[in-house]
Amino acid sequence: MRRFHRSCVLASVLFLGIPAFAEMDFTGDWAPRFYEDAPERGPGPELGDYLGLPINAAARMRADTWDASIMTLPEWQCRPHGGDYIWRGPSNLRIWKEVDPVTRELVAWHAEWLRSVDRPVYMDGRPHPAAYAAHSWAGFSTGKYEGDVLTTLVTHLKENYIRRNGMARSEKATFVEEFAKIHGVPFEATRGGAETMYPEYRAKLKGAQAKFVRNGNAAE
Numbered sequence: 001m002r003r004f005h006r007s008c009v010l011a012s013v014l015f016l017g018i019p020a021f022a023e024m025d026f027t028g029d030w031a032p033r034f035y036e037d038a039p040e041r042g043p044g045p046e047l048g049d050y051l052g053l054p055i056n057a058a059a060r061m062r063a064d065t066w067d068a069s070i071m072t073l074p075e076w077q078c079r080p081h082g083g084d085y086i087w088r089g090p091s092n093l094r095i096w097k098e099v100d101p102v103t104r105e106l107v108a109w110h111a112e113w114l115r116s117v118d119r120p121v122y123m124d125g126r127p128h129p130a131a132y133a134a135h136s137w138a139g140f141s142t143g144k145y146e147g148d149v150l151t152t153l154v155t156h157l158k159e160n161y162i163r164r165n166g167m168a169r170s171e172k173a174t175f176v177e178e179f180a181k182i183h184g185v186p187f188e189a190t191r192g193g194a195e196t197m198y199p200e201y202r203a204k205l206k207g208a209q210a211k212f213v214r215n216g217n218a219a220e
Contacts, residue, residue: 024148063168117138
């Protein structure tokens with residue numbers, strides 16, 4: 001029994017020296033919290049509010065001429081949210097993983113929202129379909145881990161709105177889901193830490209921002 005005890009202690013020490021596994025398991029049921037962006041995620045923002053959107057004149061005109069009564073049409077009653085909008089939608093979320101039955105390797109994460117469709121994020125390295133392939137509400141998503149960050153690329157989306165006040169995007173849109181890249185923030189700053197709480201961190205951030213812009217890579 002003494003020998004077994006010492007072996008357990010040694011195993012525990014060795015285990016503590018191994019870095020944590022980066023790929024988190026997202027499996028489970030998730031509920032939204034509407035303490036931020038309430039108008040955006042509820043009834044929709046005010047008409048004419050296009051702040052922060054990289055739009056052209058055609059998109060602006062389309063939104064300006066949008067009629068909210070379109071939402072009352074029968075064919076719109078059960079229309080799903082698009083894969084790029086649903087993360088902000090007023091729906092619960094269920095996530096599960098698909099595993100290869102032989103190798104037990106992760107094939108895809110599946111995300112399913114109430115009143116929406118199953119959206120798989122393929123993790124097995126498969127390529128995106130050709131441009132002429134069918135488009136869907138969920139689109140076609142592939143993902144990869146960059147450190148402990150899961151980055152996904154989504155293509156083949158049906159035309160849909162990106163803001164519930166008439167602002168829409170075309171079926172040619174693609175999007176990348178990664179916090180740092182979306183907001184143009186150096187990846188290092190997004191990891192938090194005590195030093196990021198103080199104004200003095202801005203000096204360090206400027207150097208990191210210059211490197212970020214020069215390399216065009218959120219992981220740098």
